[in-house]
């Protein structure tokens with residue numbers, strides 16, 4: 001079968017990565033976005049966000065001549081055989097549900113120009129039932145009508161590892177409603193499948209559900225160990241030792257069992273909320289009612305971190321200098337969507353503290369959204385004169401801080417390790433009062 005030409009609609013964290021990697025793998029790719037500035041930056045060889053390895057691959061893809069960018073849906077429809085929908089599905093304002101405005105707008109804009117047989121493939125994370133709804137919409141709007149098919153191919157990439165997760169994912173999931181759609185998807189992932197990546201072919205609804213089920217499981221595992229941390233705090237037990245002992249059990253495993261400040265970002269929090277909202281609509285809200293508790297445990301870690309900082313500051317942070325290490329929702333990313341780090345930093349600021357933030361990659365994003373906070377040049381600069389240092393994102397460069405060097409610049413040697421990233425004995429030996437959630 002012929003190699004399909006691909007379009008990638010929505011060139012954010014997911015779409016830009018997908019477009020670039022697919023071009024590097026040998027496909028002709030057209031990236032499409034409504035954001036002209038983003039398209040211009042990508043076309044000129046600049047990745048508009050931090051993702052290790054991606055700038056090099058963008059240069060390679062542009063040089064090959066196989067990757068181009070546009071804001072024209074007409075051009076996209078004329079060019080592509082397989083169209084990947086990668087636009088955002090954020091949490092709707094004032095509700096737990098997903099905001100489907102961008103998915104609906106992009107599919108509508110594309111469909112209007114589809115005059116020949118093509119496959120539209122959703123990659124965005126969506127409420128179950130979306131693919132069925134969009135199938136009807138596309139068939140109604142597209143000049144090619146019933147010739148257009150829809151499929152769902154949920155994306156599991158992790159920011160920070162987006163390139164390797166795209167080039168060689170743990171698995172691919174193809175939600176399809178015909179053999180032709182499966183054939184198209186197999187062709188559109190041929191070089192990935194050639195590396196023996198497992199593929200699960202299923203129906204549209206199951207494919208949509210796999211993504212939210214996976215994220216719900218991961219969120220549950222994180223909140224589970226953080227719930228244990230709450231119990232440890234009440235008993236003087238050590239959640240780090242507890243987690244390590246649990247992890248030896250191969251039925252449990254150690255991944256996502258790290259206690260700390262909890263999850264954030266543009267996926268887990270909004271995905272579990274949207275799942276609850278959708279389950280309610282379907283009359284099975286009770287089945288995922290536990291996710292409310294998972295969300296609650298996660299939110300409490302943020303307020304408990306603020307409490308620990310306050311405790312170390314002597315009971316009141318008003319007028320105290322706090323050094324906040326980290327802003328991104330996780331290391332190796334500049335993504336600050338629902339970032340626990342910035343939530344804690346801005347709460348401390350609202351309580352009257354003088355908060356100085358440093359993050360290796362997310363400074364521009366943080367300054368844009370939180371201009372009220374002060375920003376340092378590096379970790380030691382942020383810590384100058386601090387009454388309390390709080391580690392909020394576990395970047396390697398923070399793990400490698402020399403406790404003696406930091407002790408030399410702070411006002412008081414007091415640190416809250418919000419990510420269980422530091423070795424307590426080393427910090428205590430250097431004269432620090434070291435505290436972490438769930439540890440004595």
Ligand SMILES: NC(=O)c1ccc[n+]([C@@H]2O[C@H](COP(=O)([O-])OP(=O)(O)OC[C@H]3O[C@@H](n4cnc5c(N)ncnc54)[C@H](O)[C@@H]3O)[C@@H](O)[C@H]2O)c1
Pocket residue numbers: 009010011012013014015032033034035038086087088089102105106123124125126155156157158159266267
């Ligand atoms: N970021 C991740 O790690 C990740 C991982 C797996 C799944 N996802 C899912 O992928 C989807 C996209 O996430 P993201 O992080 O890339 O979001 P993002 O906000 O970084 O990117 C979305 C892009 O879509 C563009 N867009 C908006 N409306 C458009 C339209 N009508 N037509 C064309 N483009 C439009 C925006 O300009 C933006 O560039 C979400 O559903 C998310 O849940 C994300």
